Amino acid sequence: MDHSFPQKVLEHLFSFIDSNKDRNAISLVSKSWYEIERRSRKKIFIGNCYAVSPTTVIKRFPELRSITLKGKPHFADFNLVPDGWGGYVYTWIEAMAVSVPLLEEIRLKRMVVTDESLELIAKSFKNFKVLVFISCDGFSTDGLEAIASNCRNLKELNLQESEVEDLSGDWLCYFPDSYTSLVSLNISCLNNEVNLSALEALLGRCPNLQTLCLNHAVPLDKLPSLLSQCPQLVELGTGVYSTEEMHPDVLSSLITAFSGCKQLKSLSGFWNVLPSYLPALYPICSRLTSLNLSYAIIQSSDIVKLIGQCPNLLRLWVLDYIEDVGLEAVAASCKDLQELRVFPSDPSCLELNNALTERGLVSVSKGCPKLQSVLYFCRQMSNAALSAIAQIRPNLTRFRLCILEPHTPDYLTLQPLDSGFGAIVEHCKDLQRLSLSGLLTDRVFEYIGTHAKKLEMLSVAFAGDSDLGLHYVLSGCENLRKLEIRDCPFGDEALLANAAKLETMRSLWMSSCSVSYGACKLLGQKMPKLNVEVIDESGPPDSRPDSCPVEKLYIYRSIAGPRLDMPGFVWTMGDDSSRKLELDVAGVEAQFRNL
Amino acid sequence: MEFKATELRLGLPGTEEKENKIMNLSVKNNKRQLPQTSEESVSISKVSNDQQVESSSAAPPSKAKIVGWPPIRSYRKNSLQEAEVGGIFVKVSMDGAPYLRKIDLRIYGGYPELLKALETMFKLTIGEYSEREGYKGSEYAPTYEDKDGDWMLVGDVPWDTFYFICSMFATSCKRLRIMKGAEARGLGCGV
Numbered sequence: 001m002d003h004s005f006p007q008k009v010l011e012h013l014f015s016f017i018d019s020n021k022d023r024n025a026i027s028l029v030s031k032s033w034y035e036i037e038r039r040s041r042k043k044i045f046i047g048n049c050y051a052v053s054p055t056t057v058i059k060r061f062p063e064l065r066s067i068t069l070k071g072k073p074h075f076a077d078f079n080l081v082p083d084g085w086g087g088y089v090y091t092w093i094e095a096m097a098v099s100v101p102l103l104e105e106i107r108l109k110r111m112v113v114t115d116e117s118l119e120l121i122a123k124s125f126k127n128f129k130v131l132v133f134i135s136c137d138g139f140s141t142d143g144l145e146a147i148a149s150n151c152r153n154l155k156e157l158n159l160q161e162s163e164v165e166d167l168s169g170d171w172l173c174y175f176p177d178s179y180t181s182l183v184s185l186n187i188s189c190l191n192n193e194v195n196l197s198a199l200e201a202l203l204g205r206c207p208n209l210q211t212l213c214l215n216h217a218v219p220l221d222k223l224p225s226l227l228s229q230c231p232q233l234v235e236l237g238t239g240v241y242s243t244e245e246m247h248p249d250v251l252s253s254l255i256t257a258f259s260g261c262k263q264l265k266s267l268s269g270f271w272n273v274l275p276s277y278l279p280a281l282y283p284i285c286s287r288l289t290s291l292n293l294s295y296a297i298i299q300s301s302d303i304v305k306l307i308g309q310c311p312n313l314l315r316l317w318v319l320d321y322i323e324d325v326g327l328e329a330v331a332a333s334c335k336d337l338q339e340l341r342v343f344p345s346d347p348s349c350l351e352l353n354n355a356l357t358e359r360g361l362v363s364v365s366k367g368c369p370k371l372q373s374v375l376y377f378c379r380q381m382s383n384a385a386l387s388a389i390a391q392i393r394p395n396l397t398r399f400r401l402c403i404l405e406p407h408t409p410d411y412l413t414l415q416p417l418d419s420g421f422g423a424i425v426e427h428c429k430d431l432q433r434l435s436l437s438g439l440l441t442d443r444v445f446e447y448i449g450t451h452a453k454k455l456e457m458l459s460v461a462f463a464g465d466s467d468l469g470l471h472y473v474l475s476g477c478e479n480l481r482k483l484e485i486r487d488c489p490f491g492d493e494a495l496l497a498n499a500a501k502l503e504t505m506r507s508l509w510m511s512s513c514s515v516s517y518g519a520c521k522l523l524g525q526k527m528p529k530l531n532v533e534v535i536d537e538s539g540p541p542d543s544r545p546d547s548c549p550v551e552k553l554y555i556y557r558s559i560a561g562p563r564l565d566m567p568g569f570v571w572t573m574g575d576d577s578s579r580k581l582e583l584d585v586a587g588v589e590a591q592f593r594n595l
Numbered sequence: 596m597e598f599k600a601t602e603l604r605l606g607l608p609g610t611e612e613k614e615n616k617i618m619n620l621s622v623k624n625n626k627r628q629l630p631q632t633s634e635e636s637v638s639i640s641k642v643s644n645d646q647q648v649e650s651s652s653a654a655p656p657s658k659a660k661i662v663g664w665p666p667i668r669s670y671r672k673n674s675l676q677e678a679e680v681g682g683i684f685v686k687v688s689m690d691g692a693p694y695l696r697k698i699d700l701r702i703y704g705g706y707p708e709l710l711k712a713l714e715t716m717f718k719l720t721i722g723e724y725s726e727r728e729g730y731k732g733s734e735y736a737p738t739y740e741d742k743d744g745d746w747m748l749v750g751d752v753p754w755d756t757f758y759f760i761c762s763m764f765a766t767s768c769k770r771l772r773i774m775k776g777a778e779a780r781g782l783g784c785g786v
Contacts (some may be wrong), residue, residue: 078663135670135744161670189670216674272672274701295674297684297699323699345675345697355694377665404665435666461664488661 004079010036020045039385040067041338047481048507049087049111050531052437053285053560054095064132065104065464065477066097071111073509073554075484077135080552082537087111088138097124105130112136118143122150130156140165141190148174151567156184160213169194184211188237188269193217203229208572210263213237217273221250224257228458229258241296255278266319268292273435275302285309292317294343298506300355309334317341320356320377327360331367339373340364344404347377358385365389373398380411381438386420388429399424400435406462406487416440422447425455435459443594445469449476456484467494484509491549492519499527507556515553523555524573531558532536532573533566543573683762688771689735691715698771700761705754713737717773719768736778740770 005013014037017023027037043066046052058064069192069389071087073080080124089111097104103125113136121128128151141164147157148171172195175182182202187194196218203209209230218226218239227233243250258264264284273296288310293303294317303322307313313334318326320342330337343355358381365371371393381403390396410417417438425431425448436444440463448455449472456479463469471494473483485504502508502523517534520541524532534541535552562572683700689785703709710721722733729748730736737749741760749757749771760767 011631077668078666079669080663082626141660163670279629294671297697299698343667343671344665347672348668350662355696376650377667402665406661459666461666 003396005033006274007036011040014040018043039063041408043105044068046070048556049092050557050560050563051087051556052469053508054092054520056559058099059093062099064096065101065102066107067092067296068107068109068111069105069111073484073507074110074482075486075509075511076110080486081536082567082569085570086537086563086567088565089113090117093117093120093124093540097121098337099124101159102127107132107134108135108136109544110136111252112138113142114138115140115146119146122146125151127153130154130160132156132160133162134158134160134238135162137163139170141167141169141382144171145174148172148178148179150178152176153181155181156211157182158184158186158211159189160186160188164190166192168188168192170198172198172202172498180205181206181208182206184235185209186213186237188209188213188215191217196222200226200229207232209233211235214239214267214269214491216240219243220254220277220280221247224250224253227257227261232263233261234263235266235290236261236264236269237292238267238271238532239278240272241270241271242274242276245275250339251280252278255283259283264394266289266290270378272296273298273302273421274306275299278302278306281306286311288313290315294319294341297321297345302532303328310334311336311499313337314337317343319343319345321345322360323355324357324360324363325355327356328363328367331363334368334542336370337364337368338370340368340371341375342377343375347404354492358382361385362388365393370395371394375400375402375435377404380403380408381409381417381420382412383420384410386417387423390420390423394429396424396428397432398433399428399460401431401437402435403437406437407439416443418443418447425451430454433457437461441465442469442472445472449473452477454479456480458484460485460488462487464488464490467491470494471497474501480504481506483507485511485513487512489514492516495519498519498532499523502555503527503557505553505557509552509554511552513553514549516547517541517544517550520553520573521546528574529557529559530574531556533560534573535569536571536572537569619704683758683769685761685769685771686711686737687716687771687773689719690775690778692717700758706750706757709749710737713773721773724748726750734775736774738772738774740772746772 005378010033014023014026014407020043023037023041027034035541038060041061042063042270044057044061044064045068046057047070049069049071056185069089069092071089072085075081076085087110089108095525097120101124104127105385106121107130111133113133118139121131123146124251131147131154136366144164147154162358162360175198183206194215194217203226203537204214206581210233212230212235214226214228214237216239220239220241223238228234258280261284267281267288267290270293275298278298285306286309289312291307291310292314296319298321300321302321302325304319307316307326307330311333314336314339316334316339317328318341322330322342327342330340342360356378361374361376361378362385365388374396375398378401381401409415410420418441420442421436421440425434431452434448434452434455436459442465445464445468455477458477458480460483467490469488470490474494477497490510495515496519520532520534523530533554534550535554536550538551541548541550566572685698685700687696687698694750698712700709703712710724714721719735719739720729720733721735721737724730729750737759738746739749741747752760
């Protein structure tokens with residue numbers, strides 16, 4: 001078939017195909033399609049930076065302009081991955097600096113970036129445009145100086161939730177006066193003051209600025225003057241949203257400033273809110289599609305007053321101060337709501353807080369027909385509530401429930417929550433992501449394995465009775481890509497029996513389970529295309545019997561062989577001699593298919 | 596007993612063992628004046644629904660912390676602690692109610708506003724404070740824990756002093772407790 005289309009035509013056709021999935025599919029059709037596709041691919045997404053080497057990527061995609069890399073396992077977010085584990089981006093930057101000088105975009109998640117990496121980016125890529133670091137660490141404001149000084153065409157600088165060593169707020173001054181291309185700036189994670197006059201001047205000369213997320217060190221009385229420099233903003237993250245005492249003139253200048261932002265659709269920030277300043281937002285509430293109040297300590301009544309005026313909200317993030325009554329108000333006002341996240345204000349508090357219960361989530365599920373994505377922290381749940389949610393909201397695609405105390409049963413019946421979660425997977429046929437909590441037996445995994453056919457990511461903690469649980473999931477969930485498990489009684493049997501499944505997944509994390517060192521070794525030997533990494537901070541697992549369980553286990557498929565940057569507490573299982581695989585094109589394709 | 600009741604003292608007049616219970620609570624609470632207070636807030640052993648009434652004032656054993664649980668990013672945990680800086684946050688509990696509220700004292704200009712807010716929050720009547728008789732006529736008495744760990748009747752000291760006491764340890768969460776019934780009536784006899 002491809003003989004009838006000249007290469008130029010195919011190239012032109014492929015230029016309309018953007019999504020990685022589609023591009024991967026195209027590359028599998030034939031050798032010539034593979035070649036045409038790879039030479040024209042501009043964007044690549046690598047879900048695990050250790051799955052493939054920079055050289056392989058660059059060789060295959062010489063016209064790369066945009067790369068997304070993810071490093072540490074997700075549980076690193078919760079301090080389960082020790083410092084120094086890995087995820088260093090430097091080797092990637094180094095390789096691309098040499099071979100991909102036209103690179104424009106780097107997006108990283110959970111990777112370690114250094115000032116050296118930033119300096120290398122700044123001087124190697126003349127047309128560099130987008131830098132996004134989500135939950136990264138390892139760099140300082142010195143590195144940002146290099147970026148500001150050199151990246152003349154920078155459009156986006158987003159440091160979302162990264163840990164930055166904040167040495168000085170003057171890095172902002174390094175953007176030259178001639179620099180005007182900023183579209184998106186997110187510095188919300190910085191701890192110290194940035195140079196506000198430099199910031200204001202920067203905002204004033206960048207007419208295309210759409211996103212501005214300030215850090216909590218930006219005082220509220222400065223916000224109006226900053227906003228007046230960029231009234232075209234679409235997304236704003238405020239700094240601190242209070243002053244020592246309420247000043248009516250601050251309020252009136254806020255009202256004026258917000259009213260002037262006619263495009264503003266998304267709000268976040270709100271560290272330390274003084275409720276008397278919330279009315280400044282009322283003029284723009286009807287336009288809001290996204291509201292993040294998850295750092296705001298305000299009472300339910302204040303939240304309700306605000307949200308009652310936001311009928312077009314698609315996304316709402318709040319703390320549990322909203323309470324059930326507040327969520328009822330959300331259900332009544334926000335009929336287009338797609339995503340709800342309710343975070344705990346006092347996570348370590350074990351006292352029952354009846355003000356936010358399962359009832360709030362049920363209200364929103366009932367009232368918001370477009371609800372797709374839920375993250376909910378609470379202290380009690382029932383199978384009845386979960387069933388109700390499942391039946392009324394079968395369109396859920398992401399459901400993450402965290403009952404704060406492990407092993408909490410259905411508070412009404414004292415039964416495990418198996419049937420409730422079972423209802424979720426049975427009714428929500430397009431469920432892609434699920435996080436479980438509460439008292440759960442192997443039963444829930446049977447339901448998941450039977451019904452959750454579209455599930456891609458599953459997070460499990462303090463659940464299950466035996467290996468059967470793990471076996472149900474590994475053998476039943478056809479689309480499973482990421483599985484992370486902690487503190488469950490899962491051992492060797494299910495893992496070894498389903499070894500082949502692991503090659504079809506991106507990764508498996510197991511910590512504080514019952515997988516023995518011997519089984520890890522066996523798995524590593526049997527499965528050369530997997531990196532089976534044992535993490536053990538108590539010393540070499542060799543010094544203990546093979547039957548001893550390992551602390552933590554991270555298994556991921558890779559065509560790059562064992563990694564070379566492991567710290568002393570990580571061991572790769574299997575044949576340790578250089579296992580660089582000489583894979584033919586077909587082999588590489590198979591790996592890229594689901595990366 | 597009568598003699599003791601008329602004695603001028605700080606803290607709860609009344610039975611010894613109540614005092615001990617509260618001292619236990621406050622001894623534990625006194626340890627909370629550390630930056631990571633939100634990690635060490637008062638923990639109460641799990642209460643089943645029919646035990647609600649008695650246990651909210653029981654001195655709780657604190658549970659061993661589980662690493663990485665609940666699954667909240669350290670970024671968020673740190674931010675929550677940051678957010679508390681500048682605010683004067685007080686946890687309010689009411690005897691018999693199995694939940695807590697957290698309030699920022701800066702919102703209130705004085706005792707009348709604070710008490711009104713408490714009345715709304717917990718759906719009760721506290722009434723007016725009188726120096727002689729405390730909150731006579733009400734079943735409830737709002738109390739707070741001062742820096743020495745003693746439980747004082749809200750209103751005993753001028754508002755500015757109260758505000759100052761609560762703001763002294765900026766990153767810790769002070770405790771306000773709405774006592775009910777006999778314990779409440781036992782207060783306000785500080786003639």
